[in-house]
Amino acid sequence: MEAREVLEQVKAGKISIEDAEKYFKKQPFEDLGYAKLDTHREIRSGFPEVIYCSGKPDEYLANIYVRLFEQNGEAFGTRASAHQYEVVKEVLPEVTYDTVSHILKAEKPDKKRYGKIAVCTAGTADIPVAEEAAQTAEYFGANVERVYDVGVSGLHRLISRLDVIQEANCVVAVAGMEGALASVLGGLVSRPVIAVPTSVGYGASMHGLSALLTMINSCANGIAVVNIDNGYGAGYIATQINRLGCGEHRKEEKQERDQ
Structure with a gap:
């Protein structure tokens, strides 16, 4: 969830100030041991973290992908293989794969461009x-x-x-x-x-x-x-x-x- 979305939900009375405070108290990355997910990147730069898929072990890639999806409601990976698509699809059925660009993504519906x-x-x-x-x-x-x-x-x-x-x-x-x-x-x-x-x-x-x-x-x-x-x-x-x-x-x- 983005910082603006948290603030809007507080304004609308959908979440409490205490819950919002918990969100902002989170450290700016999530340490998985083999990866440190930059969960505050979009707040700083306007763009969420993207996954470079090539070379990542299957278990690492699947976990990273799911964690970023849970954080942002979408996730984007580059240089993915067809095998990696099948691995991620097992844990995130909505993910799609493009065989031309080798992009692996789960995207929010009705995105404005x-x-x-x-x-x-x-x-x-x-x-x-x-x-x-x-x-x-x-x-x-x-x-x-x-x-x-x-x-x-x-x-x-x-x-x-x-x-x-x-x-x-x-x-x-x-x-x-x-x-x-x-x-x-x-x-x-x-x-x-x-x-x-x-x-x-x-x-x-x-x-x-x-x-x-x-x-x-x-x-x-x-x-x-x-x-x-x-x-x-x-x-x-x-x-x-x-x-x-x-x-x-x-x-x-x-x-x-x-x-």
Whole structure:
């Protein structure tokens, strides 16, 4: 339960001041021995803790997932395997798994979303990383417009969707090979571009290093670069930018809650 929700329930007389006091007296993390769950992260940063699933033993992952779900009413995991999905589903039947992005999530129903983020890929092979970015942004409350397979080898495909891309508060450019898509978009939009190099490409692409170097050395302005295949990081930053871009909507929502 979020701090605001606790305070609203006190205001509405649904819980006592004593019960609310117990909530706020909790230490800012829950120590499981093998993990320390950052239960106050959303209070500090506006985003709850996310689970990096890859490499976690089954029992640890299941317990962490359930504890975070109980804390927040939802939980989000990245880089999960199909096996890990089955493990978590045993203890949390409502969890869903996307085989493209490898995201494991249990989400609150009827979640409100604001603004717009455009997630673009150079090719179809870049979509798994792009979906990690897009679904991260959607989970954190952003509307996402997907513009896939618009790389520089057929620039007319990108131009045909340019009006949609230019309306977004932030643009995520996901590309492997030589990674030129970010530079092209940087010269066509007035909003920040987050470049995501992918490990897609032949031998000399060096598992995404060539795309990373191209993006870092772009002559276009307004481009920031995350690590190779880091769709989650791009989706997170894009959400922060989107929240700034639609600040008025969030103020209106706060006023509605306060009435």
